[in-house]
Amino acid sequence: MSNIREVPKLEDVAKAAGVSTATVSRCLNTPDRVLEGTKLKVFDAIEVLGYTPNFGARVMAAKRTLTIGAIIPTMENAIFARGLQAFQEELHDRGYTLLVSSSAYRPDIEEEQIRKLVTRGADGLLLIGEDRDNSIYQYLKRQEVSALIAWTYSADAPLSCVGFDNRKSMQLLTENVMAFGHNRIGVISGFTKGNDRARSRMQGIREALMSNGLDPGELAVIETSYEIECGAKAFDQLMALERPPTAIMCGNDVLAVGALKRARERNINVPGDVSITGFDDIELARIVDPALTTVHVPHREMGRQAACVLVDLLEKNGEPRSIELQTLVQIRGSLGRRKI
Amino acid sequence: MSNIREVPKLEDVAKAAGVSTATVSRCLNTPDRVLEGTKLKVFDAIEVLGYTPNFGARVMAAKRTLTIGAIIPTMENAIFARGLQAFQEELHDRGYTLLVSSSAYRPDIEEEQIRKLVTRGADGLLLIGEDRDNSIYQYLKRQEVSALIAWTYSADAPLSCVGFDNRKSMQLLTENVMAFGHNRIGVISGFTKGNDRARSRMQGIREALMSNGLDPGELAVIETSYEIECGAKAFDQLMALERPPTAIMCGNDVLAVGALKRARERNINVPGDVSITGFDDIELARIVDPALTTVHVPHREMGRQAACVLVDLLEKNGEPRSIELQTLVQIRGSLGRRKI
DNA sequence: CTGAAAGCGCTTACAG
DNA sequence: CTGAAAGCGCTTACAG
Numbered sequence: 084m085s086n087i088r089e090v091p092k093l094e095d096v097a098k099a100a101g102v103s104t105a106t107v108s109r110c111l112n113t114p115d116r117v118l119e120g121t122k123l124k125v126f127d128a129i130e131v132l133g134y135t136p137n138f139g140a141r142v143m144a145a146k147r148t149l150t151i152g153a154i155i156p157t158m159e160n161a162i163f164a165r166g167l168q169a170f171q172e173e174l175h176d177r178g179y180t181l182l183v184s185s186s187a188y189r190p191d192i193e194e195e196q197i198r199k200l201v202t203r204g205a206d207g208l209l210l211i212g213e214d215r216d217n218s219i220y221q222y223l224k225r226q227e228v229s230a231l232i233a234w235t236y237s238a239d240a241p242l243s244c245v246g247f248d249n250r251k252s253m254q255l256l257t258e259n260v261m262a263f264g265h266n267r268i269g270v271i272s273g274f275t276k277g278n279d280r281a282r283s284r285m286q287g288i289r290e291a292l293m294s295n296g297l298d299p300g301e302l303a304v305i306e307t308s309y310e311i312e313c314g315a316k317a318f319d320q321l322m323a324l325e326r327p328p329t330a331i332m333c334g335n336d337v338l339a340v341g342a343l344k345r346a347r348e349r350n351i352n353v354p355g356d357v358s359i360t361g362f363d364d365i366e367l368a369r370i371v372d373p374a375l376t377t378v379h380v381p382h383r384e385m386g387r388q389a390a391c392v393l394v395d396l397l398e399k400n401g402e403p404r405s406i407e408l409q410t411l412v413q414i415r416g417s418l419g420r421r422k423i
Numbered sequence: 424m425s426n427i428r429e430v431p432k433l434e435d436v437a438k439a440a441g442v443s444t445a446t447v448s449r450c451l452n453t454p455d456r457v458l459e460g461t462k463l464k465v466f467d468a469i470e471v472l473g474y475t476p477n478f479g480a481r482v483m484a485a486k487r488t489l490t491i492g493a494i495i496p497t498m499e500n501a502i503f504a505r506g507l508q509a510f511q512e513e514l515h516d517r518g519y520t521l522l523v524s525s526s527a528y529r530p531d532i533e534e535e536q537i538r539k540l541v542t543r544g545a546d547g548l549l550l551i552g553e554d555r556d557n558s559i560y561q562y563l564k565r566q567e568v569s570a571l572i573a574w575t576y577s578a579d580a581p582l583s584c585v586g587f588d589n590r591k592s593m594q595l596l597t598e599n600v601m602a603f604g605h606n607r608i609g610v611i612s613g614f615t616k617g618n619d620r621a622r623s624r625m626q627g628i629r630e631a632l633m634s635n636g637l638d639p640g641e642l643a644v645i646e647t648s649y650e651i652e653c654g655a656k657a658f659d660q661l662m663a664l665e666r667p668p669t670a671i672m673c674g675n676d677v678l679a680v681g682a683l684k685r686a687r688e689r690n691i692n693v694p695g696d697v698s699i700t701g702f703d704d705i706e707l708a709r710i711v712d713p714a715l716t717t718v719h720v721p722h723r724e725m726g727r728q729a730a731c732v733l734v735d736l737l738e739k740n741g742e743p744r745s746i747e748l749q750t751l752v753q754i755r756g757s758l759g760r761r762k763i
Numbered sequence: 764c765t766g767a768a769a770g771c772g773c774t775t776a777c778a779g
Numbered sequence: 780c781t782g783a784a785a786g787c788g789c790t791t792a793c794a795g
Contacts, residue, residue, distance in 0.1 A: 090565065092771095092772055093773060094773095102782085103782045105774080105783080106781060106782075108773070108774055109774090116780070121781080137542075137773065139478075139481075139482030139772075139773085141774080142479030143477065144772080144775080158508060158523070159501065164498045168499055180524070180539050183523045184520070184521060187508075202475055227430065311710065366651060370707075371710065442765075443766045445767080448790055449764090452791095458764060476789075477789065483770095483773085483790090484789045484790040485789080767794090770789100771789085773786100773787085774785105776786105778783090
């Protein structure tokens with residue numbers, strides 16, 4: 084009967100304001116090319132009708148969405164939260180909206196999410212790490228979507244990166260652990276398959292051992308998923324070895340917190356009986372007791388810079404540009420001198 | 424010169440396969456209405472050209488996106504992570520994609536995000552809590568977007584809810600705290616303005632006091648934002664009172680962990696000198712030492728149910744339907760008997 | 764089962 | 780500064 088409940092469209096606004104649809108569109112997109120009086124009428128009509136532009140139509144006609152997508156491996160813990168928050172803030176300042184989705188560390192889901200975000204018109208994409216099928220990079224190139232890798236810095240990555248050197252950072256931490264007298268080291272790593280950060284960190288440990296004349300083949304390594312409970316289980320396994328390690332280095336803080344928790348449950352003193360280290364320096368690292376020795380990653384800085392580079396990339400269609408950020412070894416209570 | 428780099432469209436596929444665009448579209452949307460042989464040709468062409476449908480066009484023509492948006496107050500801590508993860512999993516099983524964005528607990532940003540998600544064609548929306556300007560609810564109704572409230576259950580909410588009774592839960596916890604002999608209670612609450620969960624929890628505490636003949640006016644309350652550091656600061660303030668509380672009840676686990684951390688730094692024994700409680704029962708609650716007494720919220724269940732209700736709502740255009748979930752008081756080491 | 768054609772709601776050269 | 784009109788890339792009754 085009446086169309087009172089219908090969602091109003093541009094045409095309705097145009098009619099109500101007594102102008103053409105082109106003019107209404109201009110009021111919205113290039114307001115300085117419209118006479119003040121005209122604008123007044125138009126915005127009045129928009130107000131009265133409660134008009135909101137139809138996004139699909141807009142995207143199709145204008146071919147941009149001012150939307151950036153980010154696919155992170157997990158939202159379950161805080162690893163990516165802080166960086167992402169800064170990323171979003173910077174994007175917001177530049178007029179973009181961030182849409183986030185998570186892949187649960189699964190390459191197949193990540194690919195699906197990438198395609199969905201692209202398909203949904205994301206102007207740009209933030210990806211974590213560089214380890215993924217080459218066909219995905221080809222797809223992004225074809226779709227002409229600007230994309231950026233974060234959390235990893237690598238000179239020969241297939242896209243611009245804003246990240247840090249995982250290998251070097253872990254190598255440095257390992258040197259520190261060895262400087263505390265430890266030479267029987269156990270490792271609780273994230274799964275290395277499909278995860279270049281985990282792999283680089285492992286490699287960093289191995290290189291540090293080698294350059295100190297130790298045999299990385301002796302290293303007790305357990306790979307597991309990044310969950311507190313998994314860290315706890317792996318801790319048990321390492322401590323059950325014939326010659327348990329005197330220091331356990333974990334692939335990230337979440338695993339380290341799990342190990343620490345289990346140590347407490349088992350009445351194993353940290354760092355008296357065994358030292359434990361993490362990676363990331365998330366808030367959790369300073370909450371546990373003893374506080375975690377870890378690698379500090381400048382998460383907020385990384386997120387901010389990533390936003391800058393990505394926006395430049397897609398607005399100025401600029402050259403790929405990468406930024407390497409510096410990490411910092413944070414020595415805290417969970418690392419102690421090896422008992423003689 | 425050549426259009427080899429152009430993104431292919433439906434028409435290109437149609438030409439390559441020697442059929443009409445309508446047929447290609449059908450292959451994608453209603454494949455069972457297309458002959459097997461035709462489909463083969465079409466999917467071949469799609470494969471060869473690397474065709475992906477243009478989302479904007481699709482949305483505009485079909486008027487649905489199979490996308491659900493969720494706006495949560497924060498991604499910085501794990502409070503919403505687990506529930507959201509379950510929400511996403513269930514949506515995924517039902518063919519929907521979840522897009523998340525965060526409002527930083529700011530109503531103005533939340534409104535902006537809501538409009539953006541709607542405008543971007545979200546078929547449905549998940550919102551946290553019911554406290555928001557009525558104009559937003561009107562807007563959602565006008566745009567004919569199905570929306571759902573989670574984390575709060577209230578019989579007279581403006582939308583369907585899947586949540587729990589924050590007031591009752593906190594009241595029960597308070598009864599427990601009082602049963603441990605405490606009658607001088609301090610509270611570290613989240614900001615109650617614009618946050619019905621925080622307000623209901625406060626109210627729960629007050630009611631428990633009153634029904635035990637205590638004067639809620641005596642309650643020492645500090646409102647602050649949900650950050651660990653803020654919990655720590657508030658703890659200091661409460662303990663600096665002339666007659667410091669013997670139990671400090673916190674608006675959530677994050678604040679409680681902050682209080683606990685500060686207690687340790689000040690060499691104040693928990694629960695020997697003061698008891699501390701939280702709310703939510705996130706993973707953190709069991710990691711700290713002593714473990715937190717808190718209210719267990721069935722986060723995964725809530726997320727899953729929310730997805731079911733929301734999808735029903737928008738697919739069957741069903742009646743609003745709300746679900747109240749039960750919480751559970753979790754007594755752990757951080758709550759102890761008041762010293763005489 | 765398949766095709767021709769209208770229509771979805773915008774934006775943007777092109778004129779004036 | 781403003782308007783008429785083409786076009787963005789799909790979907791879907793309507794015929795056949």
